[in-house]
Amino acid sequence: MKVVMDINYINMNEIEKFFASKKIRVTAMRLLIYKFLAEKEVAVTLSDIENAFEKADRTTLYRTIKTFEEKAIVHQIDDGTGITKYALCEKGCNCEIETDLHLHFHCNNCNKTICLTDHKIPQIKVPEGFISENVNLVVKGICDKCSGQ
């Protein structure tokens, strides 16, 4: 895939350094997808990315996201819609080790899912003998935009 790199070179430079720190190669696809995710304020599906980059192959997008996931650049969100969504990890996020402790909100009206990164998941009690390693919490309802503030 040939792309015209008409995007901000300064930003791109930073992303390149970031990729290097994560020990992954810098490619046009990866830069573009990273930028796409960074500009979105909501979690996206693979189809969303597909629609944004129609010239690229679905598999490449899929594998790029998988690579990002392995390197803790993005995290998966299962919001119960049946379609996996992805969002950039926060700086200093360590979802490789213990999963993402913030909660996610899914709007039943506009169908968007957002990370509530500063809403941490409270400590959850489990019965004797059970060991909790990881918690997934999704709140569903109406988002701020849809509720009319």
Next chain:
Amino acid sequence: MKVVMDINYINMNEIEKFFASKKIRVTAMRLLIYKFLAEKEVAVTLSDIENAFEKADRTTLYRTIKTFEEKAIVHQIDDGTGITKYALCEKGCNCEIETDLHLHFHCNNCNKTICLTDHKIPQIKVPEGFISENVNLVVKGICDKCSGQ
């Protein structure tokens, strides 16, 4: 599908009454699937049911579960594995109205998912402007059987 009704008639009688109270017809399939769910202590997938009733058609099993769901006889569980699981609702459960407020535990070792029906989901704070209608909380880790008590 022809089945030999070699199962406890007294129990069956109770289930029949239960179905009547839910205003659904009593059929062999429904009785068998209900009994199957009642005997399981874990949430099951459609495939689990399929394997247990190989003579039955998948679609019938699928639609039976859907009917149970609509009538609040079972509730769906999305434990993040990507495959929907089902479990019987507790007596007095009203997951039709407000979703199931108990939490679910998914064992990363044996891959089983169980309802922790008496572990209710705590009140979750959401930001200004957001309206919470419903919460899905899944704890992942090691279950009591796998942790060695």
Next chain:
DNA sequence: CTAATGCTTGCAATGGAAGTGCAATTATTG
């Protein structure tokens, strides 16, 4: 700089779960 090596990409194909249309079967009602 060039060649060898290994990672990345595109294409084609597969698998699995979920869901639907329609006709045949079975249950309920009168």
Next chain:
DNA sequence: CAATAATTGCACTTCCATTGCAAGCATTAG
């Protein structure tokens, strides 16, 4: 028993996720 309504089985379909393989591109050793 006949008419009516709900349930079941079969054949398809759709959609997302995932993989094998060969071609393309980037990195590194020489």
